Amino acid sequence: MRIRVFSAPHLHEALSKVRKEMGPEALILDRQQSKDASGNSLWHVHAALDAVAPPPAKPVKPAPQPVAEPAQPHPLHADATIRRLERMIEGLGNRESASLRQALTEGADQRAFDLLLKLGVSASHAFDMAPDFARRNPTGSKTIRWGKRINPGEQRHIVLFTGPSGCGKSTLVAKLAAHYSMKGIRVALASTDTERMGGLDSLKAYASTLGIPFFPLRKAADAGDILRQTQSAQLLLIDSEGWSPRRDFGLKRQTALWDAMQCTQRFLVLPANMDEEDGMQLLGHHSASAMTHLAFSKLDETQKPGKIVNWAISAGLPLGYCSFGPEVPEQMGWMTDHALTALLGKTGRDASV
Template sequence: MKMRRFQGSTTREVLTQIRQALGPDAVILSNRNLADGVEIVAAIDFDEAELMAAATAKPQKPVIDQAATEQTETETRAVQKPEPVRQELQALRALVEKRWGRQPVANSVAPPALDRARLQGLGFHAALLSQLERAAAELGAREGMIHVLQEQIGALSDPLGDAGIIALLGPTGAGKTTSVAKLAAQQVLRYGPETVALFTSDTYRIAGVEQLNIYAKILGVPVEVLRGPQDLLSALQKHRGRRWIFIDTMGLSPRDERLNEQLQWLDALGDNLRRLLLLPASLAQQSLDQVLQPYAKLSLTAAILSKLDEAPACGAVLEWLAARKLPLAYLSDGQKVPEDIQPVTWDFLADAMGLATGALAAGGNSRYHEA
């Protein structure tokens, strides 16, 4: 039996190495995650009796040829002195192969089929469906989805930067005030209350200003109430020494003229303003275009996907972002300040959507993602 250890940044990359080095009859013995990728141990000229002997034999002192290469030494030690976990894996594999026969590597790690109905239940209906199916056929269900979302939406690596004016925009009930408090609290904890100021134009919602005042009092930062563009200019001048200014905006019907007025005087700040669109995960496909119509024409910086804990079926929102090439800045999944908001990680989003390893596979087959 010829055994070799392969390493790479992704499972797909390592499997390609195995096929090129050992051919289609190679068998996967074990795999594990590394800090910067994955490691897979594979073998060729696989003999059941030899495997069982390797799994049960007592460790022996290896005979090391001084002229051998480092790779040969590694392979020799792996065969002659197997680790306890590897012994169990080898014995288990031998038992399975004795009962059902040995399969070539191309079959043993074949990506599971994508459950189209499952994706439609999560809100995917447009062009992303076909892309997800193609990616899943090549990479596996979960990895395929993550690949497509990375390619079609992307993530903003540093939404707040070293300083800036950040306005949170979005429909009523998206969670703008709570999100402002979360982001402000994170900066206060890192850099101190003297670096942050809070502005709000949400003077139409009952207790809107009061809610932000409570957060500001806890954080020890000032609050300015904006009723028009002149208030905004005065407040910016007053707090020009603050590194970050967060603006909580009103959420109104897309047909309300007051919303358009607010967007116009915020737009007057030009590139000095970072506009983060807050999107609740619960937005349905049939209402997306109407609800978000006032914001679609703005020069948006990125989006925050909120309320993931309440509505994990956010495929329609993700399709809307993909169609506009608008990246994500943060993911929010609760009401706790400041914990329940974080920079985008696609694994976190997949988990929040209930897509545990193999969950997208027809029949729930998770074999492809044993690592």
């Protein structure tokens, strides 16, 4: 029997090393948590493998064979292969979840882990969050980046909101405009959604109701004039045309407009009812478009809000605004670790009813 010790700052990382080095048949003997010289957490996993694989046989040069046309796989055979691979991947995920759950010694932590999985949080993140979540402490405070709330009363902010079509950007911008206007902040609105029929109408109507200036931004040359006309505004909110990661030309055209507006913050808005993989694909573009924060909309339209945890950690961007419905200006706020804990807790209770 071959026994090895694998060490990493997090348990799931150590378990990942076991699978990589010894394969899925490795037996986990023990898990221990300690501190390194700097006082940081360090996990040690003892793993064993019953049999050592024999060394590969010396390859024998095959006799030359006539070249034949490659056989085309039958569609049914290809589908069956894909299904087998999907089952293998699912099995590995279930095995990882079981290992992480077993490493939580408290029953309350294990129940919190199960609930977080049910809400869409990935197993490795659920493991890190479960102890705090079980005790209703601020969840994700150590694993997620939290943005600093903007304060237009102290300095001028030019804030862009962008994301896929229909993600709720315009509604969030309208909510913020109403919220800050009622606080006595001088607000102005602009929009780059000038190519789509009716793209400016809803936000223009909100601006008229609130009595604040509104400007369409059609080309980069318009930016200088808009910035001059809004010099007295403490907060300039910019709505953008929706874009898709499958059609990069829209994003590239928009980026030139955003650069010309000298934005102080750029929020990528992800709707919580979006498929998680589609959201991950969108996040692959945030570096090229120089996003600074994440914002979430439609949090009332999903039973798996935990996906926003996976998005946030994957993107490495600080969290900012969140929106829960179409009402203006209600159901909007700044996402904090306390707000996330309340959101996951409420959805978890509703799901268990």
